[in-house]
Amino acid sequence: MEAVQKKEGIKPFFTLLTSIQIPKWALVFGLAMSLVTTIVGLFVPLLTRELVDGFSVESLSASLIAALAAAFVVQAVINGVSIYLLSMVGQRIVAGLRERMWLHLLRLRVSYFDQHASGQTVSRVVNDTGIVKNLITDHFPSFVTGIITIIGAVAILLILDWKMTLIMMIAVPLTIAIMIPLGRQMAKISRNLQDETANFTGDVQQTLGEIRLMKASTAEQVEKQRGLLGIDKLYGLGMKEAKVYALIGPLMYLVVMVVIVMIIGYGGIRVANGSMTTGSLVAFLLYLFQIIVPLATFARFFTELQKAKGATERIIDILELPQEEETPGAETDISGKTLRLENVSFAYANGEPVLQGVSFEAQPGQMIAFAGPSGGGKTTIFGLIERFYEPTDGAITIGGVPISEVAIASWRDQIGYVSQESAMMGGTIRANLIYGLPIAQQITDEELWQVARMAYAEEFIAAFPDGLDTQVGERGVKLSGGQRQRIAIARAFLRDPKILMMDEATASLDSQSEGIVQQALGRLMxxxxxxxxxxxxxxxxxxxxxxxxxxxRVTGTGKHRELIDKHLLYREFAEQQLT
Incomplete structure (x- = not known):
C-alpha cells in the first residue's frame, strides 16, 4: 500500500524533474526578472490611485504620464524575457527527460520488447513527455510569475485595507474545495487517456507497418472496426476530460464574480461614508484583478499537473526497468576460441521451458548446423548466444570464459547474424551496409563495392540509378528478398565477424536467388x-x-551420415527432403 501511495504522490514527479540537468542561470535570472516584473506591476495601481484621487486636467503632468508609460513598458519587456528564460528551463528539462528515456530504451533487454508493442513505447517517449512539456513550458512560467504577483499584491492590499483583503480571501477555501475533487478526477481520467493513447498508437503503427499483409488479407473491415473502437475510446475519455474543464471554468468564474461584487459593494459603501477614497477603491480593484488573473491560470495549471503526474508514472515505470548489464573491462578477441554451451536451459517470463540441458561446442572454423521440428528452440539458442536473453541454468563460454564476462559491445561486434527476414532500416543501401559501425570509422566507397562484390550484390546495386545511395524503403520493401539477403551478407563481410550465425538464411528465396545467396554465404563462412x-x-x-x-532438448549430434544411421526422426527428415 505504501508503494502505491508513493507512486501516486507528487514527489516522484518533482524527483524526476530535478534529476535532469537544467541551466540554473536561466532559472535564477528568469525568477529574478519575474520578481522585478511583479514589483514594477505593483506600482501601477498605486500610481493610478494618485491619478484618480487628484484627477483634473491640470494634474495630468508629463512626469506622471511618463511614469505610467515607463512602468507598462518595463513590465512588458522584463516579463517577456522572464517567460522566455523559464520556458528555456522547461524545454531543457523535457529534452533531458526524452534523452534519458531514449538512452534507457536502447539499453533495455530484448524481453521488454517481446512483451510491449513498439507503438506503445513510442507513445511514452513522445506523448507522455509531451504532456510534461506542456506543463513546464506553457503553464509553469505563468504559475511562477502568478505566485510572485499574488504574494506582492496581497502584501500591499493588507497594508492598504486589511478588512477588504480578508473579504477577498474568502475565495481561497472556495477555490480549494473546487479544485481538490476535480483534480483527483482529472488524474484518473488522464491516466486512462494516456494508456488508451499508447494502445491506439501501437495499433496504428502495427497496421501501417504491415500494410501489405492487411491488404492481402482483405482485413480492411477488421482494422476499420478496431481503429474506430480505439477512436471512440479516446473520444469518450476526451469528453470526460472536457466535462472536468467545463466544471472548473464556470465554477472559478462564479467564485471570482462573487468576490468582485462583494468588494465593489463593500468598497462603495466605504467611499460613500468617506472612510475610503475613490482612488483607493480603484487601486484595490486593480490589485484584485492582478490576483484573479493568475488564479484563473492556477486552475488550469493544477489540472495539467494531475495529467503530468499520470504521464510521469508511465515514464518512471520505463526508467526503472532493468537494462542489459554492460560488462566492464577491455575488449576481448574471441578469434580462435571454442564456443561451448553446457547444460543450458531457458524459459521465457511465463515459466514454460524452451530449452532444457542443451550442450554442444563449436571449434574455431567449424560449421555447426541445427536441425529439428519447428518450435524446438533453435532460434532461442541464437538469442542466448547473442545475449538477447540470459540462460536460466547452465553456462555459455568462449575459450572457457563465460560470455557474460565479455563486454557486451565487444561480444556482439564480433558476431555476424544473417536471418531469414534480413532486417533493414529505412534509408539508403549505403546506410544499411555501414549500420552499427562506429561513426568515426571511415568506410570508403571502394570498400563498400568490394563487400558488395563478395556478396554478389554489386551487379544489382550498380543497376540502380543512385547506386549505393538508393533508398530501400521502410524495412527494405523496395528490394527483393534475395537482394535484401545479399545486402545483409555484404554487411556481415564489412563487419568481419569471428562467429557467423545464419537463421534460415535462404528459406524464403526462389531457387535462382537461393543459389546466388548460397554462393555468397559460402564465401562468408x-x-x-x-x-x-x-x-x-x-x-x-x-x-x-x-x-x-x-x-x-538435444536428441542427436553428429555428421549427416552418422545421424541417418542412428537417429530415426533425422532419417525421416532426410528421406522426405533428399530422396
Missing part, C-alpha cells in the same frame, strides 16, 4: 566459426556437426 539453422537439409549435409533439437 570461409575461415569462420559458423552456426546454421536450416530446415532444408541439403544446405547442411556437409556441416562438421549437426545438432538435432526436439522440444528444447
Amino acid at each position: 570461409q575461415g569462420r566459426t559458423t552456426l546454421v539453422i536450416a530446415h532444408r537439409l541439403s544446405t547442411i549435409v556437409d556441416a562438421d556437426k549437426i545438432v538435432f533439437i526436439e522440444n528444447g
Whole structure:
C-alpha cells in the first residue's frame, strides 16, 4: 500500500524533474526578472490611485504620464524575457527527460520488447513527455510569475485595507474545495487517456507497418472496426476530460464574480461614508484583478499537473526497468576460441521451458548446423548466444570464459547474424551496409563495392540509378528478398565477424536467388566459426556437426551420415527432403 501511495504522490514527479540537468542561470535570472516584473506591476495601481484621487486636467503632468508609460513598458519587456528564460528551463528539462528515456530504451533487454508493442513505447517517449512539456513550458512560467504577483499584491492590499483583503480571501477555501475533487478526477481520467493513447498508437503503427499483409488479407473491415473502437475510446475519455474543464471554468468564474461584487459593494459603501477614497477603491480593484488573473491560470495549471503526474508514472515505470548489464573491462578477441554451451536451459517470463540441458561446442572454423521440428528452440539458442536473453541454468563460454564476462559491445561486434527476414532500416543501401559501425570509422566507397562484390550484390546495386545511395524503403520493401539477403551478407563481410550465425538464411528465396545467396554465404563462412539453422537439409549435409533439437532438448549430434544411421526422426527428415 505504501508503494502505491508513493507512486501516486507528487514527489516522484518533482524527483524526476530535478534529476535532469537544467541551466540554473536561466532559472535564477528568469525568477529574478519575474520578481522585478511583479514589483514594477505593483506600482501601477498605486500610481493610478494618485491619478484618480487628484484627477483634473491640470494634474495630468508629463512626469506622471511618463511614469505610467515607463512602468507598462518595463513590465512588458522584463516579463517577456522572464517567460522566455523559464520556458528555456522547461524545454531543457523535457529534452533531458526524452534523452534519458531514449538512452534507457536502447539499453533495455530484448524481453521488454517481446512483451510491449513498439507503438506503445513510442507513445511514452513522445506523448507522455509531451504532456510534461506542456506543463513546464506553457503553464509553469505563468504559475511562477502568478505566485510572485499574488504574494506582492496581497502584501500591499493588507497594508492598504486589511478588512477588504480578508473579504477577498474568502475565495481561497472556495477555490480549494473546487479544485481538490476535480483534480483527483482529472488524474484518473488522464491516466486512462494516456494508456488508451499508447494502445491506439501501437495499433496504428502495427497496421501501417504491415500494410501489405492487411491488404492481402482483405482485413480492411477488421482494422476499420478496431481503429474506430480505439477512436471512440479516446473520444469518450476526451469528453470526460472536457466535462472536468467545463466544471472548473464556470465554477472559478462564479467564485471570482462573487468576490468582485462583494468588494465593489463593500468598497462603495466605504467611499460613500468617506472612510475610503475613490482612488483607493480603484487601486484595490486593480490589485484584485492582478490576483484573479493568475488564479484563473492556477486552475488550469493544477489540472495539467494531475495529467503530468499520470504521464510521469508511465515514464518512471520505463526508467526503472532493468537494462542489459554492460560488462566492464577491455575488449576481448574471441578469434580462435571454442564456443561451448553446457547444460543450458531457458524459459521465457511465463515459466514454460524452451530449452532444457542443451550442450554442444563449436571449434574455431567449424560449421555447426541445427536441425529439428519447428518450435524446438533453435532460434532461442541464437538469442542466448547473442545475449538477447540470459540462460536460466547452465553456462555459455568462449575459450572457457563465460560470455557474460565479455563486454557486451565487444561480444556482439564480433558476431555476424544473417536471418531469414534480413532486417533493414529505412534509408539508403549505403546506410544499411555501414549500420552499427562506429561513426568515426571511415568506410570508403571502394570498400563498400568490394563487400558488395563478395556478396554478389554489386551487379544489382550498380543497376540502380543512385547506386549505393538508393533508398530501400521502410524495412527494405523496395528490394527483393534475395537482394535484401545479399545486402545483409555484404554487411556481415564489412563487419568481419569471428562467429557467423545464419537463421534460415535462404528459406524464403526462389531457387535462382537461393543459389546466388548460397554462393555468397559460402564465401562468408570461409575461415569462420559458423552456426546454421536450416530446415532444408541439403544446405547442411556437409556441416562438421549437426545438432538435432526436439522440444528444447538435444536428441542427436553428429555428421549427416552418422545421424541417418542412428537417429530415426533425422532419417525421416532426410528421406522426405533428399530422396
